[in-house]
Amino acid sequence: MSVQSQASPAAYGSFRPRRSVLYLPSSNERALEKAKTLPVDALILDLEDAVAPDAKEAARENACAAVQSGEYGRSELTIRVNGIGSQWHDADMVAASAAGPDAIVVPKVNSADEVRQLVAAMEAAGAPEKTKLWAMIETPVAVLHAEEIARASERLTAFVMGTNDLNKELGAELVPGRQPLLTGLSLALLGARAAGIAVLDGVWMDVKDVDGLRGECVQGRQMGFDGKTLIHPGQVETANEVFAPSPEQVQEARGIIAAFEEAVAQGKGVATYQGKLVENLHVDTARKVLATAEAIDALDG
The missing domain is CATH 1.10.287 (Helix Hairpins)
Structure with missing residues (x-):
């Protein structure tokens, strides 16, 4: 055995914690305001599932204004656009690229070709170099092509697991321990790590069940996830604690x-x-x- 290490401390110098990553409906101005005071590592300013169709344009404007406000301090700011092929997707991509968040989050990315198309759209819209792409892995086809997706562009720097949609696509039951999802989660993790990108666990839906959240955070950390996506500010403290070294x-x-x-x-x-x-x-x-x-x-x- 050689005692020469393969990596120096500088290898981790650009590391950015993503223990807690909170979804916020960008149509909710009160929630956007409250988020300025939260000790959350990253925010996903949502234009998709959490926003009603008649509020999409206002949500887009709110998210872009939040990114450009400079009022969110410590938090990494991302914008989740509506999915590829939706009536709002193209306008979302143009506006988000111009706003220049830390990343643009795209739901249901299923192939390397889609990644390349998204990156081309970002570049055409003038997204700054700092604005990366995060791909949501939410379908069986995405899981089975995880490494190809992860390697498709250097601009893609993170996977975000959409566990609710993946569970639905599998036709599986929601059970303690997430046994039906473990194969898919592991394959996505393997693809992300093979390409050297971050990977975030899916959400815990029961905001009142703190013990359940903690258990799933522990499971996610043990599996290798970098952090947990969240749906409520009350979940931030638990995720921050569990995903930090003791x-x-x-x-x-x-x-x-x-x-x-x-x-x-x-x-x-x-x-x-x-x-x-x-x-x-x-x-x-x-x-x-x-x-x-x-x-x-x-x-x-």
Whole structure:
């Protein structure tokens, strides 16, 4: 075993926490105002499911104004447009691209060709370089082509799981533990990680069931998701807590790195920490834990 790590701390220097990602109906001006004070990592200003047809244009104007206001501080701002082929999609793409959010979120992206078409539309509408594309994975065909979709453009930087729609498309039942969805979730995760992009878990619908939310956040984190999409401000605190490294994990990460660096300094071919062998992958993981904790501290500070 070599004690040379494959990644340096700088490899995670651009990491951005997305523990909590809250959907907001952009037709609801009161909700948009309240969101300015929330400790949420990212907002999805919604023009799609949460907005009635007669409110679509007003919602579009509100979302673009919110992005350009500079009043949302710490939060990453994204706009979810209406789906490809809908009567609002093209106008949504033009307006969102011009507004320049951190990302444009597109529902039901099913192929690499659709990704390329979306990126071309963003570029034609003058979207700034900082505006990325997030693709919602909500159908069996999308899951089965996850890696192709994830690799279709460097502008695509995140998957957002649409678990309710995926569950419906599968004809599955909503059950504790999400057993019917686990294969689809895992395949989407594999595709995202193969391409090196972020991936966000789907929503928990029962806003009063905090224990259920926590359990699903824990499951999502254990699976490898970067964070949880949310439908209510009251869910933010739980997602932020669960998807952040614990103090014990931070302490262990520091110990692993210290043991590794000491082994290197002494010219040893083997590093150990608390009796366990330390390999490159453990050092890499430890550095990511520290980078995550530091990024969260910087964001919260």
